[in-house]
Structure formats: structure tokens, C-alpha cells
Amino acid sequence: MPTIERVPVSQQRPTLADVAAAAGVSVSTASLAFSGAGPIAAATRERVRQTAADLGYTGPNPLGRQLRRGRSGIVGVVVGDALRRSFRDPVSVQVLDGITSELGPLGLGVLLIPGPLDVAEPVIDPLIGSAAMDVAIMLWGGTVNDLVVDALRRRSIPIVLVEGRRQPGLSVIGIADRDGIRQATEHLVGLGHTRIAAVTLPFGPDRTSGFADDERLGDVRWDLTRRRLGGIHDAGVTPVAVYETSASLVEHGTEAGRALLSLPERPTAIVCHSDLLAGGVVLAARELGLRVPQDVSVVGFDGLDLPWLLPDVLTTVAQPLAEKGRAAGREAARLLVEGEEPASVELPVSLVVGTTTGPPPAS
Amino acid sequence: MPTIERVPVSQQRPTLADVAAAAGVSVSTASLAFSGAGPIAAATRERVRQTAADLGYTGPNPLGRQLRRGRSGIVGVVVGDALRRSFRDPVSVQVLDGITSELGPLGLGVLLIPGPLDVAEPVIDPLIGSAAMDVAIMLWGGTVNDLVVDALRRRSIPIVLVEGRRQPGLSVIGIADRDGIRQATEHLVGLGHTRIAAVTLPFGPDRTSGFADDERLGDVRWDLTRRRLGGIHDAGVTPVAVYETSASLVEHGTEAGRALLSLPERPTAIVCHSDLLAGGVVLAARELGLRVPQDVSVVGFDGLDLPWLLPDVLTTVAQPLAEKGRAAGREAARLLVEGEEPASVELPVSLVVGTTTGPPPAS
DNA sequence: GGACGTGATCGAATCGATTCGACCGCCAGG
DNA sequence: CCTGGCGGTCGAATCGATTCGATCACGTCC
Known part of the structure; x- marks a missing residue:
């Protein structure tokens, strides 16, 4: 005798429990049908997926998953300054592109965080103290980043510094x-x-x-x-x-x-x-x-x-700008796995001779 | 008689429950001490805060808060293309800057999502289907965004389109x-x-x-x-x-x-x-x-x-590039409050005469 | 002096998933 | 025929906070 507990009121988004009930399986089995992390009969999986589709269930709610897993899947990227200023230089943009290109395939998202706003009276973005993130990448480490580093350290969020002074306890991605x-x-x-x-x-x-x-x-x-x-x-x-x-x-x-x-x-x-x-x-x-x-x-x-x-x-x-970003992303992903120690990387550079150098004038 | 339930193992990050236990108050009161959403004696608040500081508790875990609230506080920003390409044009950067400047003070974070990667065989970023976000802003709406719009619609995530064709059910921020x-x-x-x-x-x-x-x-x-x-x-x-x-x-x-x-x-x-x-x-x-x-x-x-x-x-x-971004941010924030309908905005433009126009040559 | 309002605190339910251990058939091997 | 192992499923605990309603003490007003 099915107790009518979950009446998916039309206005409400269906949950995994709704799907499980409709498919006639337990919540745990339904979960397996989506995560694939465990043994499940192919037929069951298909049935659950189908019911989910019928109900308009688009997959596990990320919030629930994140809480349970203790991981947000988010990498905070602290850009040195107001975005407008940081990104007028294509350098940062290319690094950022490298970061996302490395992180995307790993299912990690990039949360954009403006750096300290002012120099005289530095104000750090509240996101640094309260946003969900598993690890942080700081670009253009020059700025008043001590405040940011401290705040992140307090939250015990691992840090990857792109271009900055080496210091114990955090990874630095630099170039020669x-x-x-x-x-x-x-x-x-x-x-x-x-x-x-x-x-x-x-x-x-x-x-x-x-x-x-x-x-x-x-x-x-x-x-x-x-x-x-x-x-x-x-x-x-x-x-x-x-x-x-x-x-x-x-x-x-x-x-x-x-x-x-x-x-x-x-x-x-x-x-x-x-x-x-x-x-x-x-x-x-x-x-x-x-x-x-x-x-x-x-x-x-x-x-x-x-x-x-x-x-x-x-x-x-x-x-290697994009590679610098990718290296930062890689390092961030590495720090995510329990017990990995921070490590620093130095990338090579190369002289490219164009048309703007030649012998000095005879004088 | 205090039952020893929560022994904050040194390796473990303290939770609100730990703080509450240490401060000798209930979890709900401890919560109030941080959120300030309810009546609480100033003395109690201080005591809780102090114990929190002693324990190294840096504030409520965003994941728990988000799940309970049903809100992630995250705005997904879908940029039209690979970042490298999108941001070579300072236009997008300024709009993005406007968005963050509007969203930041509201406590909302910006999750950067690359748009469809290829044109021949469009692949939409998995983040679009699975990342936690309360509302999405799509920049440079020209691209193969139908896929993205569909995916977001299925998840019933409200959408703000910056520069795109007006369509029912979503907000468009345009210019004249x-x-x-x-x-x-x-x-x-x-x-x-x-x-x-x-x-x-x-x-x-x-x-x-x-x-x-x-x-x-x-x-x-x-x-x-x-x-x-x-x-x-x-x-x-x-x-x-x-x-x-x-x-x-x-x-x-x-x-x-x-x-x-x-x-x-x-x-x-x-x-x-x-x-x-x-x-x-x-x-x-x-x-x-x-x-x-x-x-x-x-x-x-x-x-x-x-x-x-x-x-x-x-x-x-x-x-007004930054203003366009701010308008998008504002609209996104507005869509977050229950029951608000999408609304479109058209911003004015103005002719600025420089030195590159003059009368045609005589001939 | 009793009823009532108010401010402070607490208990318990809840958000939506993941995951561990238990359980149940069923088949193969001894 | 019994047992061990295994694939498949399920129940229940858990992640960490928020919040609603209940409780309680205390001061005030009639």
C-alpha cells in the first residue's frame, strides 16, 4: 500500500526521491542510476532514467551532492584587481583561458573573484570569505594579496599563486x-x-x-x-x-x-x-x-x-601564457585530492626575434 | 551532564554544532549569532563569536547554507565562446566587469562558463547542465545558444540574455x-x-x-x-x-x-x-x-x-558597456526573487564625434 | 495578583543527495 | 546438499546549516 507522501506538486521541482518513488525503487538505487558509482542492473538504470525524463528531473541537485561530498567542484580565481583593469591586458585573459580549458574537462567550475579593490584601504571581496570553493587560484600575485592569502588560509582552502613570491604552504606557478x-x-x-x-x-x-x-x-x-x-x-x-x-x-x-x-x-x-x-x-x-x-x-x-x-x-x-593557466589549473586539481602537498612549477620562456631590434645607429 | 558526542578531532574542521557545544548554546542560537536573522542577546552573540574564533571556525559552511536555502548565490555567466576569443574584444570584458560590480555587493558570485565550443558540432559545457547556479546570464547571444537556452530552461534556471533576440520567457538587455x-x-x-x-x-x-x-x-x-x-x-x-x-x-x-x-x-x-x-x-x-x-x-x-x-x-x-553589465546583473538579481517576471531593457547609445570623420574629398 | 506580551533560547524537521553496511536470491563449487 | 561468493537492491545515517513553532522567564499593565 503506497503511502502518498510525495505528491510532486506541479510547481515543485522533482527530487531524486520523487523519481525513485515513481520508478518503484529505493532512493539509493535511483542515486546509483545517475552516479554509476556502484553495481546496478542495466534494466533498472534505464527505467529510472526514463522515469526521470518523464518527470522532468534533470539530474541530481548539485547542492545536495556538494554538501554530501563535501566538495563544491568550484575553483575560485582571484584576479588582481577590478576585472576591467586586469583584463585590459590580454595576458591575464590568456591565462584565464588556460585555467578554464584545464578545469572544464575535470568538471570543475571557475568562480571569478575580484581582488582587493583599493590600495590605500584594501577591501577584500566578501566572496573570499564566504563563497563555496575547494581551492583558489590567485592571478598576478603582486597586489596586496596577503590579506587574501590569510583569509583563504583561515578557511584552509589550498592556494595556487600564479606569478608571485614563493612561500611555504602554497603552490606557485612561475616562469623563467x-x-x-x-x-x-x-x-x-x-x-x-x-x-x-x-x-x-x-x-x-x-x-x-x-x-x-x-x-x-x-x-x-x-x-x-x-x-x-x-x-x-x-x-x-x-x-x-x-x-x-x-x-x-x-x-x-x-x-x-x-x-x-x-x-x-x-x-x-x-x-x-x-x-x-x-x-x-x-x-x-x-x-x-x-x-x-x-x-x-x-x-x-x-x-x-x-x-x-x-x-x-x-x-x-x-x-607560454595558456600553458601557465593550464599548469595552474592542473595544480589546483591536484591539491584537491586529499593529502597532496603544494608544489611549485617554473615554465620556460623563449626569445622571439621580430623586426624591432637591430644594430644601433652609427652615431 | 554533557554527553561527549562531538570531539572536534584536530584534523576536522569545526562545524556550527561544535561551536554551539563549546559555547554552551543550542545550534539554532549559534546560527542566529552568525546570520543575525532573529532576536538574540548581544552578550550571547559575542560569546558565540568568540568561541568560534577560538575554535578556528570561520563562518557557516556555504554548502550547508546553500542546500537549506535552496539558493547557491551563484550566477552563471555564459560567454559566447572560448574565453581567449571572447575577451580579445574589450567589449565583453567591460560588460563582465559591470556584471560583477553589480553582483558583488549583493553577495552573488560569478561562475564563468564557456559557451558552445564548436560550430559544426556544438558541444555545450557540462557545467551548464550540472553546476549550481540560481540564474544565468548569456553574453553575446549570437552563437548557437539555443542549445544552452534549452538546457537551462530544462533546469528551470532563469536566463538573462545580453544582446540577443527577444523571446518570451527570458530577459534581454539590449542597446539602441x-x-x-x-x-x-x-x-x-x-x-x-x-x-x-x-x-x-x-x-x-x-x-x-x-x-x-x-x-x-x-x-x-x-x-x-x-x-x-x-x-x-x-x-x-x-x-x-x-x-x-x-x-x-x-x-x-x-x-x-x-x-x-x-x-x-x-x-x-x-x-x-x-x-x-x-x-x-x-x-x-x-x-x-x-x-x-x-x-x-x-x-x-x-x-x-x-x-x-x-x-x-x-x-x-x-x-554604455559597464552599465549594460550592471543592468544584466540587476536583472539577474531581480529574477532571483520568487515570482518576478522576466523583463527586457534597452539602453541608449550616443554618437561621439572624433577625428576620423570629415567632409568627403573634393573630386 | 494574575494575565499578557515580548525577548531570548531551544528542539526538531528539513533541504537533496551519497554511501556504508545489511540483506536477499541465485549460481557454482566442493 | 550445503556453503561461499557475488550482483543487485534497500534502509538509514550523514553532510552542515536554517527556520518554524514551542517554551520559558520576566516585566508591565490593569
Whole structure:
């Protein structure tokens, strides 16, 4: 005698229990019909599936499943800043694409979390403290991420840092950027350049811009920027001038280019910490009537495709952007399995010679 | 006499029950101490909070809360394509930024979902069928979204479409783009132009590129493209040539520009469906030694900031991108409250005259 | 002094699934 | 003929919180 317990009121979404009742099996068997995690007769499975379809049941409610499993299947991705700002640079976008392409097939979703909003009075997004996620990936680790790291640590959520300072207890995905810059610089030296200038990423959260004197150069807070500056020295070169920018954007490159190329002792080559900056420098050179590379050589970093720079093609240090994202995704997935320890990865870079470098002018 | 039921094994994360036991209150009271949804003595709340802190309890487990509430607090955002491709156009990024900026303060998170991967054999992301989300926002509604819409509908997840064909049962956030293109075209007509060409967004999922003849023009499958083409006709203009592109990217604009500007009867003005395309056309003109706007005028659409195009500043139809995102977020949040009906919104656009339009050459 | 309203707290049901151990036939091997 | 093993199914506990209704103490008003 069937007790009428669950009358699927038309307005209500059916649950696994409804399906089980309608198919005449127990809830546990119905569950097996969907998860496939256990022995079940093919006929039973089909019957349950069919009843489910008839009832308009579209599969197990993720919320129930997640609670039971203790896993949300969600990877939080903390982007360094307001999205608008982070993603004006295609670099982050490509990394993000790599992350999703790795995580998607594993059934893991990406929850987008804006990083600390302000620098003077950092406010971390409430999602960091309360959203369901099994592991977090932090992009562009430069920013005031200590707050974020702390908050995630408290929740004992494992962390993967993309580009950041190595620290115990979390995984860092980095690239051999110092060595890349060294190679690029040596390429310039090999061509005969001696007056080499640099255009850098921000030194720290204050994000000022302008020529950096020695004192300022001693106060580079962000690791990434310091590493890339170090690469120039590794090639045995001391830059004749260093221009610090407030963000890796074309307009800041142009600003830097104008300043550097108007110096009395004009540099014959400029090493830039990003392709966007380098592109901006090339535009500044054009604007000043200088030929690239005859009058000035320019190298970038990242290996982006800049169609608007044509016919010039940047000489640049290409980093494997999508692979960096995939590596981060892989590492995140790995940290998900119980007891796995964080591990760091360093990916290689490669110098790609384009049309923007050549021998220095005869002078 | 306290029964020793819950011994918080050091390895285990504490639960609300642990906190309640330690603080000597019931679970329900402990819950109140965190949610604040009910009367509770200030002293009790403090005590519970303090014990929680001592135990390292960082707040209610989102999974439990979500199941009970029947809400995940997650908004799925389906981007039209692989992220890499979608986000090469800053348009989507700005819209996404608008969405998060609206949703964040409401405590809602954004789950990033790649759209259908391929056109020939569309595969929709499994997340669409199984991820926890309360409502979905679909960006760039052109693509093979019927599959996605169907899948979401089956799960009875409300949908907000950004830029798409209006249809019953879902909300559409659109802009007055047809009217905007009309204004831009009339601006050109007012300047004296008669030979006006067009560079369009893709006609449909096949994404071919090249000159479109009349037959092809009768087969514009994507609504967005059709509307923008319609705007030209609304101004009483029949384009002397229409060049269809395969994506809204600079390089495709350049390709189109080269083709159009090499025609025997060169158009004196070119209306483009996006700023990236327009920027590409300007580059093509420069490459061919043509002056903008003396030899050819160019108008775009979107209102982006293109620092690499300087000193030229595009004449363009500016759309409120971030506001479009915020409107989508608002609408998504609205659909979350029980019984709210979908509603559509159309945002205004405005013609912004830059330096790329002027009177046609004398001839 | 008794009834009543109110603020604080508690118990228990509930959300929707997964999963462990028990159970039940049935077949094969000894 | 008995037993062991196994495929298939089921019941019940469990994940961690929210929330409804009940309870209780206390102060106030008539």
C-alpha cells in the first residue's frame, strides 16, 4: 500500500526521491542510476532514467551532492584587481583561458573573484570569505594579496599563486622571466648596443610613474618587477635610464617612450617588461619620427600578438601564457585530492626575434 | 551532564554544532549569532563569536547554507565562446566587469562558463547542465545558444540574455544600436558623403569573410548584425559595398579596409560595426597612404578607448558597456526573487564625434 | 495578583543527495 | 546438499546549516 507522501506538486521541482518513488525503487538505487558509482542492473538504470525524463528531473541537485561530498567542484580565481583593469591586458585573459580549458574537462567550475579593490584601504571581496570553493587560484600575485592569502588560509582552502613570491604552504606557478630578460638583453648587447634603457612594470602598490633614480630602484616591492630588472643586470648591463610605469598598458608605454627618447643621450635600445608597454614605446618612436629598429631597438615581454603594431613585429620574450593557466589549473586539481602537498612549477620562456631590434645607429 | 558526542578531532574542521557545544548554546542560537536573522542577546552573540574564533571556525559552511536555502548565490555567466576569443574584444570584458560590480555587493558570485565550443558540432559545457547556479546570464547571444537556452530552461534556471533576440520567457538587455548606426550614418550623409561602405560583424555561425553580395545580405542569421545593417538603411543609405568579417578584431578590420579602399570606386566613408574593426580600417588606410579623414572617413561602434590609434580618435557610437553589465546583473538579481517576471531593457547609445570623420574629398 | 506580551533560547524537521553496511536470491563449487 | 561468493537492491545515517513553532522567564499593565 503506497503511502502518498510525495505528491510532486506541479510547481515543485522533482527530487531524486520523487523519481525513485515513481520508478518503484529505493532512493539509493535511483542515486546509483545517475552516479554509476556502484553495481546496478542495466534494466533498472534505464527505467529510472526514463522515469526521470518523464518527470522532468534533470539530474541530481548539485547542492545536495556538494554538501554530501563535501566538495563544491568550484575553483575560485582571484584576479588582481577590478576585472576591467586586469583584463585590459590580454595576458591575464590568456591565462584565464588556460585555467578554464584545464578545469572544464575535470568538471570543475571557475568562480571569478575580484581582488582587493583599493590600495590605500584594501577591501577584500566578501566572496573570499564566504563563497563555496575547494581551492583558489590567485592571478598576478603582486597586489596586496596577503590579506587574501590569510583569509583563504583561515578557511584552509589550498592556494595556487600564479606569478608571485614563493612561500611555504602554497603552490606557485612561475616562469623563467629573469632568464628571459637576460637573454633579450644579451641579444641587444650582441647587436652592439651599449646605451640600453628599461621600461618597467609597477614597483609596488603605490603605482607611481616616471624615471626611477637609484634610491627608488632600491625599493622595488613587487617581486615580478624586481626579477625582470635583475635580468638586465644578469646580462652585465646597467640601464642608462629606468622608467617606471603605473600599469602594463599601451598608453603608459607611449608615455615612457616619449620620455626616454627625448633624453639628451638617447638610448639606442629599450627593454620593456611587457609587450603592451613595448608597443607603446614603438608608437612613441614613430610619433617622434624615429625609425625602429634603425634609430632605436625595442624588446618586449609576453609574446602577444599585436595586430595594430604592424608592419612592426615585436622582438619579445615569449612566455607560454595558456600553458601557465593550464599548469595552474592542473595544480589546483591536484591539491584537491586529499593529502597532496603544494608544489611549485617554473615554465620556460623563449626569445622571439621580430623586426624591432637591430644594430644601433652609427652615431 | 554533557554527553561527549562531538570531539572536534584536530584534523576536522569545526562545524556550527561544535561551536554551539563549546559555547554552551543550542545550534539554532549559534546560527542566529552568525546570520543575525532573529532576536538574540548581544552578550550571547559575542560569546558565540568568540568561541568560534577560538575554535578556528570561520563562518557557516556555504554548502550547508546553500542546500537549506535552496539558493547557491551563484550566477552563471555564459560567454559566447572560448574565453581567449571572447575577451580579445574589450567589449565583453567591460560588460563582465559591470556584471560583477553589480553582483558583488549583493553577495552573488560569478561562475564563468564557456559557451558552445564548436560550430559544426556544438558541444555545450557540462557545467551548464550540472553546476549550481540560481540564474544565468548569456553574453553575446549570437552563437548557437539555443542549445544552452534549452538546457537551462530544462533546469528551470532563469536566463538573462545580453544582446540577443527577444523571446518570451527570458530577459534581454539590449542597446539602441540600430538607431545609433542610423545616427552615425546620418552624420556622414550630413558631411556630404554618398559613397558609404560597411564593415560588419559576422553574419552567422559560419563566420566567413569577404564582400557580401545581395544574396548573402539576405541571409544574415545573427540578429545583432542584421540590426546594425538595418541602421544604415534607416538613414536612407544603401552601402556601395559590404564587407563581412569573421570576428570583431583589429586584423579583420585591416583586411576589410584593404579590400574596400582598393575598390575602383573607392568609398569616401566606412561604417564599421565595432571599434576594433574601425581601428583596423584606419590602419589599412594609413598603410595605403590615405589620410583620415581627408581621403576617407571612418566610424566605429562601441566607444572604446584605443590608445594605439592615436593621434586619431575614432568617431563612434558609444554604448554604455559597464552599465549594460550592471543592468544584466540587476536583472539577474531581480529574477532571483520568487515570482518576478522576466523583463527586457534597452539602453541608449550616443554618437561621439572624433577625428576620423570629415567632409568627403573634393573630386 | 494574575494575565499578557515580548525577548531570548531551544528542539526538531528539513533541504537533496551519497554511501556504508545489511540483506536477499541465485549460481557454482566442493 | 550445503556453503561461499557475488550482483543487485534497500534502509538509514550523514553532510552542515536554517527556520518554524514551542517554551520559558520576566516585566508591565490593569
